[in-house]
Structure formats: C-alpha cells, structure tokens
Amino acid sequence: xIRVAGELMGTPLRALRRSTAWWxxxxxxxxxxxxxxxxxxxxxxxxSEAIEQMPxxxxxxxxxxxxxxPAGFLRGNLYELLVPLLLIGAGVAFVNSQTAxxxxxxxxxxxxxxxxxxxxxxxxxxxxxxxxxxILVVVIVAVQFAADAVFDLAIDGSRLAATIAxxxxxxxxxxxxxxxxxxARARPALVLGIGIGGAIAGYVVAALFPLSDALEPWSHxxxxxxxxxxxxxxxxxxxxxxxxxxxxxxxxxxxxTWLVGRRDVSAA
Amino acid sequence: xTLSESAITIRxxxxxxxxxxxxxxxSLDVRRGEVFGFxxxxxxxxxxxxxxxxxxxxxTSGAIHALDMDAAREGVNLRRRVAYVxxxxxxPERLRAGDFIDSIGRLRGGFDGRRRDExxxxxxxxxxxRLRDLSTGNRRKVALLIAFLSEADLxxxxxxxxxxxxxxxxxxxxxxxxxxxxxxxxxxSSHVLAEVQRAADRVxxxxxGRVVAEGTVADLRAxxxxxxxxxxxxxxxxxxxxxxxxxxxxITDGRRFTATLTGSVEPLLQVLARHRxxxxxxxxxxxxxxxxxxxxxxx
Numbered sequence: 085x086i087r088v089a090g091e092l093m094g095t096p097l098r099a100l101r102r103s104t105a106w107w108x109x110x111x112x113x114x115x116x117x118x119x120x121x122x123x124x125x126x127x128x129x130x131x132s133e134a135i136e137q138m139p140x141x142x143x144x145x146x147x148x149x150x151x152x153x154p155a156g157f158l159r160g161n162l163y164e165l166l167v168p169l170l171l172i173g174a175g176v177a178f179v180n181s182q183t184a185x186x187x188x189x190x191x192x193x194x195x196x197x198x199x200x201x202x203x204x205x206x207x208x209x210x211x212x213x214x215x216x217x218x219i220l221v222v223v224i225v226a227v228q229f230a231a232d233a234v235f236d237l238a239i240d241g242s243r244l245a246a247t248i249a250x251x252x253x254x255x256x257x258x259x260x261x262x263x264x265x266x267x268a269r270a271r272p273a274l275v276l277g278i279g280i281g282g283a284i285a286g287y288v289v290a291a292l293f294p295l296s297d298a299l300e301p302w303s304h305x306x307x308x309x310x311x312x313x314x315x316x317x318x319x320x321x322x323x324x325x326x327x328x329x330x331x332x333x334x335x336x337x338x339x340x341t342w343l344v345g346r347r348d349v350s351a352a
Numbered sequence: 353x354t355l356s357e358s359a360i361t362i363r364x365x366x367x368x369x370x371x372x373x374x375x376x377x378x379s380l381d382v383r384r385g386e387v388f389g390f391x392x393x394x395x396x397x398x399x400x401x402x403x404x405x406x407x408x409x410x411x412t413s414g415a416i417h418a419l420d421m422d423a424a425r426e427g428v429n430l431r432r433r434v435a436y437v438x439x440x441x442x443x444p445e446r447l448r449a450g451d452f453i454d455s456i457g458r459l460r461g462g463f464d465g466r467r468r469d470e471x472x473x474x475x476x477x478x479x480x481x482r483l484r485d486l487s488t489g490n491r492r493k494v495a496l497l498i499a500f501l502s503e504a505d506l507x508x509x510x511x512x513x514x515x516x517x518x519x520x521x522x523x524x525x526x527x528x529x530x531x532x533x534x535x536x537x538x539x540x541s542s543h544v545l546a547e548v549q550r551a552a553d554r555v556x557x558x559x560x561g562r563v564v565a566e567g568t569v570a571d572l573r574a575x576x577x578x579x580x581x582x583x584x585x586x587x588x589x590x591x592x593x594x595x596x597x598x599x600x601x602x603i604t605d606g607r608r609f610t611a612t613l614t615g616s617v618e619p620l621l622q623v624l625a626r627h628r629x630x631x632x633x634x635x636x637x638x639x640x641x642x643x644x645x646x647x648x649x650x651x
Binding site for chain 2: 087088090091092094095098099102186189190191193194195196197198199200201202347348349351352
C-alpha cells in the first residue's frame with residue numbers, strides 16, 4: 085500500500101523534477117537580483133519623493149508605500165505581485181501537466197488501467213505538484229535570507245518567512261482550484277484559464293477595488309486580500325490568514341479527487 | 353455460459369457521448385482460456401467497449417462482468433488480474449523504458465526481473481533507452497512487455513501489432529500462444545483480419561457499435577469475401593466458373609478473370625485444376641470488404 089502510494093507520487097515528482105529546477109532557478113535569480121539593488125535604494129531620498137508625487141491610489145494599488153524601507157522595498161518589488169503570481173503560475177502548471185494535460189494526451193491510460201483507483205492516481209499527482217511548490221517556497225526563503233545577509237537588508241525574519249509562506253499558500257489555493265477543474269473535466273485550457281485567470285482577477289479585486297468606496301468592501305473577497313491585506317512584511321500575520329488559504333485549498337483537492345472518480349477518463 | 357466459465361460477459365452495453373452513441377447494445381461472452389478476436393473497422397466501438405471493461409469509461413447502460421467481477425464496482429480488483437495494451441499508446445517521454453516498466457511493476461506488486469530481461473530480449477527491446485527516443489514499434493513493445501510480464505488472467509490487447517515488423521508480429525503470436533497455454537484468456541482487438549485469424553479461436557465482428565457476427569474463425573472466414581484474380585493460358589472457362597457457389601461479380605477481360613468469392617476456395621481450385629492457368633491471386637481483403645455482406649445484413 086505504502087509502496088503503491090509512493091509510486092503514485094514518485095513518478096509525477098520525477099516528471100516535475102526538471103520544471104521545478106527551472107522555476108527554482110528563475111525565482112531564485114529574481115529574488116537575488118532584486119535584493120542586490122537594495123544598497124542603491126537605501127537612503128536614496130529621490131525615489132521616496134518620486135513615489136510621494138504619485139496618486140495615493142496608485143501607490144496603494146502597487147504596494148509602493150514605504151518603498152524606502154526594507155519591508156516596503158521587498159513588498160513593492162517582489163511580494164506584492166511578482167513572487168505570488170509566479171508561484172501561482174508554477175503551481176497551476178505543475179497540476180495541469182500532471183493531471184489534465186497527461187490525461188488528454190493519453191499518458192495516463194496505461195497507469196489508470198493498473199490496479200489502483202483513479203482517485204489515488206490523481207491524488208498522488210496533486211501531492212507531487214504541492215511538493216514541487218513547497219520546494220520553490222523553500223528555495224525562495226533560502227535565497228531571500230542569504231541575499232538579505234549579503235546585501236545588508238535588515239528585516240524581521242519571521243515576518244519575511246510568513247510572507248513567503250502566504251505566497252506559497254496562495255499558490256496552493258489556485259493550484260487546488262485548477263486541480264478541482266481537472267477532476268471535473270480534463271481540459272488543460274480550462275485548468276490554466278481558471279487557475280491563472282482566477283489569480284489575476286483576484287489581484288485586480290484586492291488591488292484596485294479599494295480605490296472605489298463602492299467596491300472597497302468586495303476587495304475582502306479576494307484571496308490576495310486574505311494573504312496580503314495586512315502587509316505581512318510590516319505586521320504580524322494572524323493564524324486565520326493561513327487557515328482561510330489552506331482550508332479551501334484542501335477542500336478543492338478533496339473535491340477534485342472525488343469528481344475524478346465519477347467521470348470518464350479522457351482518451352488520447 | 354455461467355459467470356465462472358466466462359472470462360468476460362457483456363450484456364446490452366451502451367455508451368453514449370452527448371449525442372453520439374459509440375456502442376449500441378453489445379452482448380458478448382468470452383470463455384476462459386480462449387483467444388477471442390474483436391474485429392471491426394476504426395470507429396466501430398472496439399476501444400470504447402474495452403475502456404468500459406477496464407473502468408476507464410462509465411457505461412451509459414448495460415453490464416460488464418470479467419473474471420467473476422463487476423467491472424463497474426470492482427474495477428481495482430479486476431485490474432489486478434488484467435493486463436492491457438492500449439491502441440493509442442502514449443508513454444511518459446522522459447522516462448527510460450526500463451524505469452517505466454519498473455514503475456508499472458510497483459503498481460502491480462513487482463515484476464520478475466529475470467522474466468523482464470527475457471521478454472526484452474525476445475522482443476529485441478533496449479530498456480535502457482528513453483521512451484521519447486523509441487520508434488512507434490518499440491514503444492508498442494514496451495506495452496506488450498508489460499502486458500506479458502504481468503502474468504494476468506486476462507490480457508486485453510487493442511491493436512497490439514501496430515507498428516511491429518513481421519518478425520516481431522511472429523514473436524507476438526508466440527507470446528499469445530504461451531499466455532494461452534498458461535491459462536490466460538486473450539481478448540484481441542484489431543481491424544486486421546489476418547492478425548486475428550492467426551491467433552484467435554473465436555471472433556466477434558463489430559460495426560457501428562453493434563456485434564454483426566460472432567463465431568469461430570472458420571465460420572467467419574466462410575462468410576468473408578475474397579478477391580480472386582486468375583490469368584489463364586488459354587480461354588477463360590466462363591461456363592464452369594459461373595456455376596461455382598459463392599462466386600459473384602465475375603468479369604472476364606481477355607485471358608484475365610476477376611471475381612469475388614465468399615466461402616471456401618476449394619471448389620474454385622477444383623475447376624482451375626482442370627485448366628492451364630498462368631497465375632492465381634486470392635487476395636486478402638481489408639476488413640470492410642471481407643465483411644461487407646455482414647455489414648449490409650446488419651444495416
């Protein structure tokens with residue numbers, strides 16, 4: 085039983101090895117290069133003044149408040165949009181490649197004809213995708229902390245770790261949404277569309293709705309607001325923020341797994 | 353036939369996709385230990401039936417039992433005793449053939465390494481190569497190797513010789529015979545009449561989602577149409593030939609005679625033996641032509 089479960093997770097993990105490595109290199113380089121610019125920004129009053137000239141809404145929407153501080157610098161450059169969006173892209177791509185894409189290409193046909201349930205096969209692939217995502221989060225944490233030490237970017241380590249963890253959970257939530265779609269119907273375009281499109285829509289809701297008094301209350305419906313609405317680099321993160329991201333992610337994985345056992349397997 | 357005598361029992365199987373009815377009420381019995389040919393042109397419903405049998409598709413209606421198990425409810429237990437070669441074969445490209453075989457083996461409780469090596473040698477398959485670097489035929493060998501390595505009670509082979517050269521087709525037939533001798537049932541789906549008739553004991557012919565004929569290979573051969581072309585040294589004995597049973601569509605063009613023959617070729621040979629002939633061609637028809645009569649009757 086354990087051997088079979090290990091195999092159901094191990095094969096997709098091996099398949100994701102190369103893409104995980106490339107995503108890790110890309111994210112690591114982005115973090116490193118961004119932090120490397122910190123010494124140039126530190127104490128450069130001109131940039132802060134330029135930001136102050138911008139409309140308050142734009143500054144807020146793009147997370148440019150306190151850009152001259154370490155927390156503001158990292159938020160505006162990395163953790164307001166870029167890193168979470170890239171992690172979401174990686175998570176959704178991992179899930180899609182191991183479920184809907186493999187299934188519609190016919191690469192699951194022989195595996196699903198073995199003495200394992202279709203739900204177990206899909207669940208193993210969801211687990212592999214989440215492990216791949218976790219590896220990326222660990223790489224970002226490691227590169228960020230190492231770069232902070234090298235480039236003398238003094239920031240609270242626990243808040244930084246919490247921010248990156250929230251990025252990972254936000255990505256897991258969108259990957260889980262993609263997985264639930266794959267469980268319902270193996271349509272790669274739909275999985276990518278819902279996963280990535282949902283992320284962009286969520287960002288727009290969280291970033292732009294607060295600019296309108298009428299729309300502002302709706303901004304709290306966005307997972308981006310749940311994750312970053314309190315500016316986790318500057319403030320302590322309450323436990324509920326992790327829960328509201330992790331719980332629906334788990335529920336969506338459960339839903340996708342249940343649905344896949346109730347439908348036909350797509351043919352090549 | 354009772355369930356325990358039967359390897360596969362299909363009753364009134366219907367599979368509908370939206371408005372398309374791929375399978376329209378198939379009923380079949382496959383006996384334990386036999387090689388059963390499942391013939392039909394592309395799109396006849398063979399693969400859909402097989403995928404329902406394996407639990408990859410959910411039948412719209414009807415029942416499938418295999419090895420005394422309900423395919424819909426006991427899919428995992430059934431697949432433990434079934435090996436399958438898909439017709440449309442897609443494999444994970446980055447893996448090496450050997451790693452993929454071992455991976456499937458772990459899902460089935462492990463394969464015998466010595467038997468794996470022996471089968472790889474007989475199939476002339478290099479298991480150290482990546483799957484993406486293998487030709488269509490060699491990928492087919494990977495799936496065949498897994499199927500025969502599984503030592504399953506029921507082998508379901510969908511177009512198993514696609515891409516195999518004649519030498520490997522011969523090896524395949526040997527492996528089928530060995531599996532049968534070991535007590536396995538072989539369900540052999542194909543659109544190639546010659547392949548099935550070499551291996552199968554009994555055959556069902558499918559057309560447009562329905563079984564249009566079922567019987568022994570000899571029965572169906574007797575009902576199949578063959579093209580006959582004879583070049584005579586002298587004149588064509590039209591009178592003798594016209595009286596032959598099963599001969600139709602006769603055309604005489606100088607010393608060349610062509611016709612369609614249904615049933616045994618023996619009466620024709622007896623007539624030809626009385627005349628001097630330059631050449632004789634009894635052509636294996638393609639499936640559609642061979643069973644045209646059956647299809648027309650079914651329509």
